[in-house]
Every structure is written in structure tokens, then in C-alpha cells.
Amino acid sequence: MTDKMIIGLDRAAEIISSRDNILILTHANPDGDTLGSAAALSLALGQLGKRSRIENSDEIPHKYDYLFTNTQKELFAPEFIMSVDVADKKLLGSLEEKYDGKIGLSIDHHGSNRLFAYETCVDPGSSSTAELILELIKLLGVTVTQGIANAIYTGLATDTGCFRFMNTTANTHIAAAQMMAAGADCAMINKLMFETKSFSYMKLEKRGLEGLTLHFGGRVAVISLTGEDFRISGASQQDCDAICGIPRQVEGVDIGVTMREKEPGLYKISVRTNGGYDASAICQALGGGGHKGAAGCEVRGTLEDAKKAVLDAAGKYLDTVKD
Amino acid sequence: MTDKMIIGLDRAAEIISSRDNILILTHANPDGDTLGSAAALSLALGQLGKRSRIENSDEIPHKYDYLFTNTQKELFAPEFIMSVDVADKKLLGSLEEKYDGKIGLSIDHHGSNRLFAYETCVDPGSSSTAELILELIKLLGVTVTQGIANAIYTGLATDTGCFRFMNTTANTHIAAAQMMAAGADCAMINKLMFETKSFSYMKLEKRGLEGLTLHFGGRVAVISLTGEDFRISGASQQDCDAICGIPRQVEGVDIGVTMREKEPGLYKISVRTNGGYDASAICQALGGGGHKGAAGCEVRGTLEDAKKAVLDAAGKYLDTVKD
Numbered sequence: 207m208t209d210k211m212i213i214g215l216d217r218a219a220e221i222i223s224s225r226d227n228i229l230i231l232t233h234a235n236p237d238g239d240t241l242g243s244a245a246a247l248s249l250a251l252g253q254l255g256k257r258s259r260i261e262n263s264d265e266i267p268h269k270y271d272y273l274f275t276n277t278q279k280e281l282f283a284p285e286f287i288m289s290v291d292v293a294d295k296k297l298l299g300s301l302e303e304k305y306d307g308k309i310g311l312s313i314d315h316h317g318s319n320r321l322f323a324y325e326t327c328v329d330p331g332s333s334s335t336a337e338l339i340l341e342l343i344k345l346l347g348v349t350v351t352q353g354i355a356n357a358i359y360t361g362l363a364t365d366t367g368c369f370r371f372m373n374t375t376a377n378t379h380i381a382a383a384q385m386m387a388a389g390a391d392c393a394m395i396n397k398l399m400f401e402t403k404s405f406s407y408m409k410l411e412k413r414g415l416e417g418l419t420l421h422f423g424g425r426v427a428v429i430s431l432t433g434e435d436f437r438i439s440g441a442s443q444q445d446c447d448a449i450c451g452i453p454r455q456v457e458g459v460d461i462g463v464t465m466r467e468k469e470p471g472l473y474k475i476s477v478r479t480n481g482g483y484d485a486s487a488i489c490q491a492l493g494g495g496g497h498k499g500a501a502g503c504e505v506r507g508t509l510e511d512a513k514k515a516v517l518d519a520a521g522k523y524l525d526t527v528k529d
Numbered sequence: 530m531t532d533k534m535i536i537g538l539d540r541a542a543e544i545i546s547s548r549d550n551i552l553i554l555t556h557a558n559p560d561g562d563t564l565g566s567a568a569a570l571s572l573a574l575g576q577l578g579k580r581s582r583i584e585n586s587d588e589i590p591h592k593y594d595y596l597f598t599n600t601q602k603e604l605f606a607p608e609f610i611m612s613v614d615v616a617d618k619k620l621l622g623s624l625e626e627k628y629d630g631k632i633g634l635s636i637d638h639h640g641s642n643r644l645f646a647y648e649t650c651v652d653p654g655s656s657s658t659a660e661l662i663l664e665l666i667k668l669l670g671v672t673v674t675q676g677i678a679n680a681i682y683t684g685l686a687t688d689t690g691c692f693r694f695m696n697t698t699a700n701t702h703i704a705a706a707q708m709m710a711a712g713a714d715c716a717m718i719n720k721l722m723f724e725t726k727s728f729s730y731m732k733l734e735k736r737g738l739e740g741l742t743l744h745f746g747g748r749v750a751v752i753s754l755t756g757e758d759f760r761i762s763g764a765s766q767q768d769c770d771a772i773c774g775i776p777r778q779v780e781g782v783d784i785g786v787t788m789r790e791k792e793p794g795l796y797k798i799s800v801r802t803n804g805g806y807d808a809s810a811i812c813q814a815l816g817g818g819g820h821k822g823a824a825g826c827e828v829r830g831t832l833e834d835a836k837k838a839v840l841d842a843a844g845k846y847l848d849t850v851k852d
Contacts (some may be wrong), residue, residue: 371719376709378702383701396694
């Protein structure tokens with residue numbers, strides 16, 4: 207790792223200015239931040255007369271189509287490869303093998319960045335990679351067009367739960383204000399990102415709420431979804447991501463648990479906490495890991511087995527944090 | 530109405546500067562904007578050495594307690610009465626009779642303001658009354674303390690659905706950034722306002738989702754809640770307010786309808802639309818009214834009768850807007 211360097215945005219702008227035919231990689235299962243960052247950067251490079259292309263390991267959900275209306279799509283042999291919002295080369299998904307060791311520049315906001323690129327510009331104080339890309343674009347002397355504003359706003363809004371999560375800072379709001387002033391269609395983006403749910407998702411949520419249970423005097427809430435719940439609702443595993451936020455929203459709950467049957471007899475457990483309780487401590491006890499506010503693990507067995515294992519781990523954790 | 534005047538913020542600041550012993554009225558069923566505006570103004574007046582008090586017609590929900598930690602609560606005979614976020618004297622609730630004709634100054638952001646006060650400062654381009662109060666406070670030369678920042682942020686965030694609704698402007702984000710920089714505890718406020726739901730609400734939502742139906746090829750979604758749903762879940766009519774936003778979130782839906790049994794045989798209908806469809810046109814056909822994006826009416830009869838009436842009105846409306 208001796209040849210890996212952590213750099214600032216000034217240096218990142220210098221590198222990009224000196225390069226052309228740039229390939230931009232996003233992380234697997236792409237979200238609004240990695241896609242918005244890539245689209246904004248691609249549009250900015252176009253304005254500088256540089257050729258660029260975005261590559262992903264997975265199909266991009268159609269709700270993000272508006273990001274790519276005017277991005278460059280021409281194929282070319284890349285002379286320089288960079289990644290946006292990718293904390294670990296493993297997160298490149300199927301592109302890891304192809305590009306491992308070839309990534310010149312990584313721009314990211316995850317404190318957990320594994321420094322897999324030759325040069326890495328990482329700011330964990332930034333709400334999103336898009337917030338960093340906006341600063342970079344300004345350093346490059348690019349005008350923020352409506353397309354760029356839409357892309358940056360998408361990253362800001364999606365990574366902060368529309369300015370609701372704790373990673374939102376004053377600078378995030380200032381960036382959002384600048385994007386609105388530059389013509390971002392925030393009404394359209396907010397509707398698409400936050401106010402649109404599939405009918406099958408609604409059916410899955412209903413089934414989840416049906417089985418919502420409270421434990422430990424209401425401090426732990428659990429939603430469990432079996433393979434049958436997914437089959438009957440027609441919802442996808444991805445639909446479940448939004449459900450993981452529900453249990454911890456119940457008044458008085460410190461620890462919210464969502465259990466989904468990933469394959470027969472294998473439950474994926476997602477833990478979300480409030481008020482500083484440590485989700486990763488609970489998941490580590492079951493062989494998983496994650497962050498303080500959000501962590502995960504997998505448990506084999508029946509729904510009853512898995513639920514018992516999680517509640518045991520949660521109970522033991524709550525014992526350790528007693529005043 | 531000849532003695533009623535519309536004034537700017539400069540004049541509003543002049544009036545307040547020249548007065549003392551000020552009573553601040555909020556609207557009935559107080560929300561985050563009317564309460565945040567009142568609390569911020571009361572704290573600002575305290576900083577100017579002026580006595581003030583806030584009065585409401587209804588009990589304030591406990592989740593807003595933090596707004597009033599340091600506001601003045603001393604009783605006194607008011608020398609000047611003003612209102613914040615009140616569009617019509619009727620919205621004063623039980624205080625209307627007591628204060629009708631005595632309100633010297635109204636500060637508001639509703640274009641529908643009925644000019645019931647002697648002088649009215651109204652800006653429909655402002656996301657919230659709190660956004661206006663912030664400008665007013667600056668004109669008064671008051672320092673934005675943490676308490677004021679919490680109060681203003683509460684108004685901004687609650688009236689915009691946490692910066693998600695179309696009334697959010699670049700200036701709203703700038704105001705939010707300033708409040709964060711002034712020490713607003715946005716994590717606490719966002720958790721309380723947007724991420725906390727009662728268990729009984731969850732049960733009501735589950736019952737609502739159970740009965741979610743689609744009509745007119747998926748363009749109209751309906752959720753209906755009977756008196757039994759409220760009784761079994763233990764939820765209140767107020768809990769239902771959050772459910773009204775759900776039907777129009779279903780992918781492909783233009784018109785979302787929520788029906789709740791307000792009393793036996795009387796259904797309150799809430800219509801929410803996407804993409805410029807006119808909710809008020811549908812509700813007017815049933816004797817109600819409202820705005821383009823959100824309107825309401827009441828229908829007598831069984832659930833089946835009421836649902837048929839609403840769907841008939843929606844169908845007729847959709848016929849009129851056919852290309």
C-alpha cells in the first residue's frame with residue numbers, strides 16, 4: 207500500500223485536468239449518490255472537451271434515467287480510470303477483476319475507504335460524494351448546468367434521506383440551494399426518489415407491519431418477512447431496503463430489527479438504532495458487522511430460531527449498556 | 530376592509546420595535562410552523578427586553594416541548610396582539626371570539642390570507658412562516674441563538690416535509706444552513722418530527738394498506754379506514770393525517786384518496802394528487818374544496834356509498850382532462 211496516496215480536491219482537479227478518455231466507475235447496486243456523482247462528473251468533463259464514459263457492474267434502475275439524458279455514451283479505450291463513491295474495490299462488483307490495480311483516482315466520502323486507488327480523495331465529513339464532486343467541478347472551472355445540478359442534487363438528497371439524516375450539514379443545505387438556483391428540478395427528483403413506491407412494495411410493507419412485534423418493554427421492534435411474504439406480494443429483496451427503516455421509527459424503540467428470508471432457511475438481519483445504541487455490537491455477536499447506527503448479519507434456521515438468536519443478542523447488548 | 534393594510538417585513542419590524550407586552554397567537558391544531566414561528570419570535574422579543582407570551586386554542590403536542598424550554602411564560606395584560614401562520618381568523622379556533630378585531634399584526638405565508646389583522650405581512654413565496662420570521666428577526670437586530678435556530682428550523686422542516694415538498698426554495702435551504710450553523714439540533718428535531726411513529730399509528734397504517742385498492746387502470750388509489758379500524762388500532766383521527774400521503778405514492782397513481790369514518794356514516798375524504806391533477810375539482814363536485822394538490826370533502830353513507838361517490842367524481846374529472 208506504500209504507493210497509495212491520500213490527496214485533496216485541488217490535486218484531484220489537477221489530475222483530471224491533465225487527463226482525457228476517462229472511465230468513471232460506480233459501485234455495484236448503484237444508488238443516487240454514486241450515479242449522480244458519475245453523471246455530474248461526466249457532464250463536467252464534456253464541458254471541458256474531454257471524453258468520458260460511466261461503467262457499472264449492475265443494471266441502473268429506471269428511476270435514474272433522467273441523470274443520463276445528456277451524458278456521453280460513446281465507447282473508447284480508457285486512458286484513465288477513476289471511481290466515485292466506492293469505498294472498497296469489492297464494491298465494484300463484477301468489475302473488480304477487470305479494473306483491480308488500474309484505478310488512478312478515487313473520490314469518496316466513506317471514512318472506511320480502503321485506499322484501493324493510486325490516489326484517493328476522501329472526506330468523511332461530506333454528506334455524500336456528490337457534495338465533494340460539486341467542489342471539484344467548481345475547481346475545474348465548469349459551469350453548473352441544469353443537468354449537473356440535477357445530478358448533484360440527486361446525490362445530496364438520496365444520501366441524506368432528503369436532508370433528514372445526521373450526515374446533513376450546513377454545507378449540504380448550501381449545496382442544495384446552489385443546485386436549486388442552477389435549475390435543478392427538485393420537485394421531479396424528490397417525487398421519484400422519495401414519493402414513489404411500487405404496489406408490490408406496499409403489499410410487502412403491509413405484511414411487514416402485520417408481524418411487527420415489540421420486545422424488552424418496547425425498546426426493540428422486529429419486522430420479519432418470509433419467502434412467502436416476498437412471493438405473495440411480488441416484491442423484490444431490494445424493496446425490503448426501505449422497510450429496514452420502519453421498526454426503529456416506532457415511538458420509544460431504541461433498536462429496530464428487520465429479518466428477511468434471503469433463501470430458504472437463511473435470514474438476513476438488518477439492525478437500525480436510535481440515540482447512539484450500537485447496531486454493530488449486536489450484529490458482531492452473530493458474525494456480522496457494520497456501523498453504529500446500521501449493521502447487518504445472517505442467521506441460519508427457521509424464522510423462530512433466527513428471531514430468538516437476534517433477540518438474545520439484543521438482550522445481551524442491552525444488559526451491557528445498563529446505567 | 531378599508532382599514533386593513535398589507536405591509537412588508539421592514540414595516541413589521543418597525544411595528545414590533547415600537548411595542549411591548551406582546552401576545553403572539555398561533556393557529557388551532559398547532560403545527561411545527563406556527564409553533565416554531567411563535568417560539569422564535571418570543572425568544573427574539575426577550576432578547577430585545579420585551580415581554581411576550583404565546584397563546585393557543587389547543588393543547589400543544591408534547592413532541593414540541595423543546596421549543597418552549599426558554600420562552601417567556603409570565604402572564605400580563607397584552608398591549609399588542611399579533612398572529613403567526615394564521616390565514617383566517619376562524620383558524621384561531623376557540624380564541625377567535627376573544628381576539629377578533631384586536632389583532633394588530635399578522636405574519637403569514639398563505640396566499641389565501643383573509644387580511645383579518647390591521648396590518649398583514651404575507652409572502653406566499655416563502656416556504657413557511659418561519660422563513661419569514663427569520664428575516665424579521667434579522668431586521669430586528671437579534672442574534673440567532675440555539676433556541677431560535679431550533680424553532681426556525683422546526684418551521685422550515687415541518688412545512689416542507691423536510692425539504693421535500695414543492696414549496697422548498699433555494700432560500701429555504703440557505704435558511705436551514707444558517708440555522709444549522711447557529712447550532713440547531715437538527716438530528717433531534719428530524720428524529721422527533723419525521724422518524725417517530727406511535728405503535729397504534731403503525732397498526733392503523735397496516736389496516737389502511739390492507740384495503741389499498743387501485744382503479745381506472747391504476748391511476749387512482751384508495752385507502753379507506755372505518756371506525757372499527759381506528760378502534761382496533763387505538764389510533765387517533767390525527768394519526769390518519771400521515772396516511773393521506775400514502776395512496777398517491779403508489780407508482781403510476783395520479784390521484785390518491787384516503788377515506789376515514791369521522792363519525793358513524795360520515796366519511797371524511799382527503800384527495801392528494803401528482804403531476805398537476807386537480808384535487809380541488811374532485812372535492813368541489815362533492816361539496817368540498819381545497820388546493821390543486823390537496824383537497825377534501827365529506828360524504829354521508831356507508832363505506833360502499835362513499836367510495837362509489839368519490840370514484841364517480843374522480844372518473845368524471847379524469848374524463849374532463851383527457852387529451
